[in-house]
Amino acid sequence: xxxxxxxxxxxxxxxxxxxxxxxxxxxxxxxxxxxxxxxxxxxxxxxxxxxxxxxxxxxxxxxxxxxxxxxxxxxxxxxxxxxxxxxxxxxxxxx
Amino acid sequence: xxxxxxxxxxxxxxxxxxxxxxxxxxxxxxxxxxxxxxxxxxxxxxxxxxxxxxxxxxxxxxxxxxxxxxxxxxxxxxxxxxxxxxxxxxxxxxxxxxxxxxxxxxxxxxxxxxxxxxxxxxxxxxxxxxxxxxxxxxxxxxxxxxxxxxxxxxxxxxxxxxxxxxxxxxxxxxxxxxxxxxxxxxxxxxxxxxxxxxxxxxxxxxxxxxxxxxxxxxxxxxxxxxxxxxxxxxxxxxxxxxxxxxxxxxxxxxxxxxxxxxxxxxxxxxxxxxxxxxxxxxxxxxxxxxxxxxxxxxxxxxxxxxxxxxxxxxxxxxxxxxxxxxxxxxxxxx
Numbered sequence: 001x002x003x004x005x006x007x008x009x010x011x012x013x014x015x016x017x018x019x020x021x022x023x024x025x026x027x028x029x030x031x032x033x034x035x036x037x038x039x040x041x042x043x044x045x046x047x048x049x050x051x052x053x054x055x056x057x058x059x060x061x062x063x064x065x066x067x068x069x070x071x072x073x074x075x076x077x078x079x080x081x082x083x084x085x086x087x088x089x090x091x092x093x094x095x
Numbered sequence: 096x097x098x099x100x101x102x103x104x105x106x107x108x109x110x111x112x113x114x115x116x117x118x119x120x121x122x123x124x125x126x127x128x129x130x131x132x133x134x135x136x137x138x139x140x141x142x143x144x145x146x147x148x149x150x151x152x153x154x155x156x157x158x159x160x161x162x163x164x165x166x167x168x169x170x171x172x173x174x175x176x177x178x179x180x181x182x183x184x185x186x187x188x189x190x191x192x193x194x195x196x197x198x199x200x201x202x203x204x205x206x207x208x209x210x211x212x213x214x215x216x217x218x219x220x221x222x223x224x225x226x227x228x229x230x231x232x233x234x235x236x237x238x239x240x241x242x243x244x245x246x247x248x249x250x251x252x253x254x255x256x257x258x259x260x261x262x263x264x265x266x267x268x269x270x271x272x273x274x275x276x277x278x279x280x281x282x283x284x285x286x287x288x289x290x291x292x293x294x295x296x297x298x299x300x301x302x303x304x305x306x307x308x309x310x311x312x313x314x315x316x317x318x319x320x321x322x323x324x325x326x327x328x329x330x331x332x333x334x335x336x337x338x339x340x341x342x343x344x345x346x347x348x349x350x351x352x353x354x355x356x357x358x359x360x361x362x363x364x365x366x367x368x369x370x371x372x373x374x375x376x377x378x379x380x381x382x383x384x385x386x387x388x389x390x391x392x393x394x395x396x397x398x399x400x401x402x403x404x405x406x407x408x409x410x411x412x413x414x415x416x417x418x419x420x421x422x423x424x425x426x427x428x429x
Contacts, residue, residue, distance in 0.1 A: 004415050005209050008202070025265065026199045028208060030418035042195050045188065046272075065138045 008057040009035040011042075013049035021053050029054075129330050134260045137203035145329055148322070149259050150204050152331065157197035158215045159223035162396050164190045166230040167239060175233060182279050183236065189272045196265040203261045216401050224382065225308050227390030234287055234294075234301035240280015241354075242302070242309040242347070248273050249343045250313065258330030281350065288355050295355070302351070303359045310374075311382045313340040319379075344372050 006028040012021035024043050029035035035054035043049065063071060079085050088095060121140045128135065135141055164187050171187065174180035198208055214220035225243055230236060251273065254266040287294040314320060314336040326332035334342075344363075351358050362375040384390065 004412075005207060006411070006415065024268075025196055026202070027195070030414040031421065034414065034418075041188075042192050045185075045192065062138065065136070065140070 006030050009039070009054045010057050010060060011035075011039040012053040012055070013039075013043055014051040015049055017050060021051065024048075026057060027054075129258055129328075132330070133258075134263065135258050136260045144325075145331075146204050148326065148329070148331065149262065150201055150206050152326075153197055153201040153204075153262055154206070154211045154214065155221050155223075157194045157201060157211065158220055159226065160190050160194035160197060161215070162222045162226045162400065164194075165396055165399055166226055166228070166392075167236055169230050170233060170236045173233070174236075179283060182283075186240070186276050186279060189276065193269045193272070196268055197262075200259075200261040200265040212404065216397070216404055218388070218397060221386065223312060224385040224390060225312050226396060227385050227392045228304070228308055229391055231304075232297050232301065234284065234297040235305070237280045237283035237287065237298070238301040238305045240276050240278075241284060241350070242280075242305050243312070244273055244276040244280060245347065245350075246309045246312045246343050248277060249339050249346075253333035253339075256333060262331075281354070284354055284356075298354075299356050302356045306359050307377065307381075308385075310340055310344070310377055313337070313343065315379065315382075341371050344374055348372055 007030070008026050009029055009032075010026050011024055013024050014021045027035060027038045027042055029038050032054060036052055039052050039054055044052070075081075087093075118140075122142060125135070125139075125141060125145075135145075167183060167190075168187050171180060171183055174183050198211060201211060202208060211220070215222070230239070248270065251266055251270050255263055255270055257263045257266070284298055287298050317323060317335045317337045320336055323332060323335060327335075348358065348363070360375050362373060364373055365371075366373045385393070
């Protein structure tokens with residue numbers, strides 16, 4: 001018999017209004033509706049969420065872990081982007 | 096690409112793509128990250144042996160959760176009250192959920208769900224030997240919650256800090272829910288212990304049968320556990336089998352006393368010098384016998400999983416056919 005595995009969906013849950021959706025795992029489902037239903041049963045059995053996003057795993061574009069140095073290291077020496085870089089007179093330093 | 100990279104002539108830029116899967120530079124970087132307590136994520140380079148160990152451990156763990164639904168599922172239709180039935184349903188559903196979190200974590204390592212399922216159904220993959228014991232009376236359900244889930248929690252809490260990110264995060268979810276499992280079991284036993292003599296006898300009988308298998312859940316002695324050292328080195332395992340077992344015994348003695356049951360071990364006594372309880376030797380022949388397929392329920396458990404998979408085949412196929420038909424219709428309408 002031909003085996004056809006159900007597509008993989010990545011699941012993101014907003015735990016309450018005011019917070020971001022956060023990745024919490026993945027499920028297999030044949031379509032978007034089923035992905036949401038399965039995600040509800042698998043990831044929100046205890047009111048962990050008020051909203052679910054399901055994204056087909058194959059649709060996610062991710063950066064290459066091997067590209068970490070060229071992507072992220074350039075920010076390393078730009079300490080002037082942080083407020084702590086600036087030493088101000090004591091009287092106004094809480095600015 | 097407008098900062099440091101500009102200062103380095105192109106030829107001198109380190110070459111980062113591995114020539115082969117095993118690459119000394121990558122290996123050194125990996126070791127350094129493990130030593131620093133860093134987390135390894137799905138797409139990061141990792142030694143093949145690390146990946147294989149994780150696939151084996153996480154999938155065995157997932158299989159255990161799924162097979163673990165069977166002994167307790169046996170009592171859903173016979174729970175003594177609607178309250179206990181609702182609790183047991185929720186617990187068994189959790190076990191199914193734990194299996195799914197863990198399969199998802201294993202799949203991040205490049206193995207497919209179908210391969211994992213096939214390994215279980217063909218008998219190639221192992222699951223926890225504890226689930227090859229039968230649940231003979233209602234007290235067994237309570238004792239599984241108290242002792243079996245209690246032992247599982249001891250085993251699982253250190254995994255929340257394991258070096259592989261997707262596994263560690265799945266375990267955080269599992270551990271949160273596992274605490275409910277242990278407490279509901281103890282609560283069910285407390286109710287029986289405040290009942291009749293016959294009910295108290297059922298509890299004691301279940302404790303007698305489950306105590307030693309629960310201690311075996313921590314695995315062989317450290318000296319007989321050849322892979323433990325490597326798993327510790329990799330940050331997959333944080334505490335040794337014997338240390339976890341001791342911790343479990345120390346925590347359980349008081350709980351047994353409050354419940355009013357006797358743990359079936361004449362040699363169980365406090366050792367002032369060690370600061371721990373001493374306990375009798377474990378019957379490892381029984382352990383290996385069950386692991387190697389000769390426990391009371393090995394055949395039944397696997398048969399139940401195979402039947403569920405086979406009976407569900409038409410549902411899996413129909414769902415795919417339906418999704419394809421819907422997609423084709425949407426395309427035609429567009």
